Amino acid sequence: MKKTISGIRGIFGEDLNLKDVLEFCGNFSSLVKSKKCVIGKDTRPSGSMIKETASAALMVNGVNVLNLETAPTPVVFREARKYGAGLVISSSHNPIEWNGMKFIINGRGINEQELPQVMEQQEVLKSKIGTENNITSSYIEDAKKIIGNIENNPKIVVDIGGGAAMGYAPELLTMIGCDIKIINEKLLGCSRGPDPTSDELSELITMSNKKEIGFAFDLDGDRLVVVRKGKKQTPDVTLGLGVAKSLELGYKDFVLSIDTSISVEKFIKEKGGTVQRSKVGEANVIDLMLKNNSQAGGEGSSGGFILPEFNYCRDGILTSGLIASILETSEFSEILNYMESYCQIRKKTKVDSNFHDRVIEELIYKISKEYSEVTTLDGIKGIIDEDSWILIRKSNTEDIIRVSAESNNKIKCKTIVKDALELVNQSYDKVR
Secondary structure, eight states: OEEETTEEEEEBTTTBOHHHHHHHHHHHGGGOTTSEEEEEEOSOTTHHHHHHHHHHHHHHTTOEEEEEEEOOHHHHHHHHHHHSEEEEEOOTTSOTTEEEEEEEETTEEOOTTTHHHHHSOOOOOOOSOOOEEEOOOOHHHHHHHHHOOOSSOOEEEEEOTTSTTTTTHHHHHHHHTOEEEEEOOSSTTOSSOSOTTTSOOHHHHHHHTTSSEEEEEOTTSOOEEEEETTEEOOHHHHHHHHHHHHHHTTOOEEEEETTSOHHHHHHHHHTTOEEEEEOSSHHHHHHHHHHHTOOEEEEGGGTEEEOTTTOBSOOHHHHHHHHHTTTTSHHHHHHHHHHHTOEEEEEEEEOOGGGHHHHHHHHHHHHHHHOSEEEOSSSEEEEEETTEEEEEEEOSSSSEEEEEEEESSHHHHHHHHHHHHHHHHHHHHHHO
16 A cells, blocks of 8 residues: 555555545544535546545544545545545556545645644544535636637547546537547546556557547546657656646746756746746645745646646646647647657666665765766756756655656767666665
């Protein structure tokens, strides 16, 4: 079972069972000061069981449950702003046998200070049992107000992946003026897995060749992958396209995770914007946004564009509408050309988590001697030149260390990654 500020996740019936759901949701109820909590689930077979159990745990502690049934993560986050708290039953892009819970307070995911209150036994004062009521969301109408209408009626293929985006993404895109074709509407018989980032998306690639663009969602609808002219785009491109539209809308102050492409930062600054860097992770990006009252940003590694005015989470559905609205414009072509001149590679190598900190300490010493500019905000990042960098980070949930690099020269980027992986393995051998 994985327990982080991003949520609790595990294989249902093995790592995660209904007793865990009762315990964690009971603890979470101590954080729900409004005594109201929105709840929604993705399309996993275990979703209904977990949602009913979670609702019972909240209600027995006096929390009134507002039920969205099957709804994407961004929709639950949006509605949680109105009621004070939210709970998403999902394991995001993990395999179907997995499931989990994401906890929301005041429209944002729980932070590092709140996580222990969910993990550890809390004493909740007994009160009248809460109620449960079904609600509907104004998400589509709210999103349309930000995006506006599209006049050129772009032709788009939408790959639902059998997930919760059905009922929301196609409706939003149609409402703003797109001509859409839906594939993989149902989970049963879906031609791909739940994670569009790692899947080849062969059906979407084929279908979108005759369309202007293709969009693929994960099971809970917060992650978006873009397919353009038969080519699956990198997550950084998804983020970059969202950024391009937000600049057009007048947003200037951005937060980007430390592993986001330098091309996105350069594009923002060229357009008169400002950029601050956060640790990797959606919650870390949002934390810095809240501290500095930033207007937009996101995380390159997940393609997660975030618009705090609308939602304190990465929002694949809103982003699909924002991207659709700039198709065939100069902004769309400009950001794509800008980003295509850069190469980014992400790799990982096995390192026992017991040695993670010592390996990173060893690497800090070695890399500090090699590069003139080094930051230890999250792992260690070495700036090689204005167009090239290397980032080495430990995983919080796996026995691996991640290596990311970028350069405007593909061969150089491959060499940077190869050398960094060798350096990690040498340091691991030394500290063992």
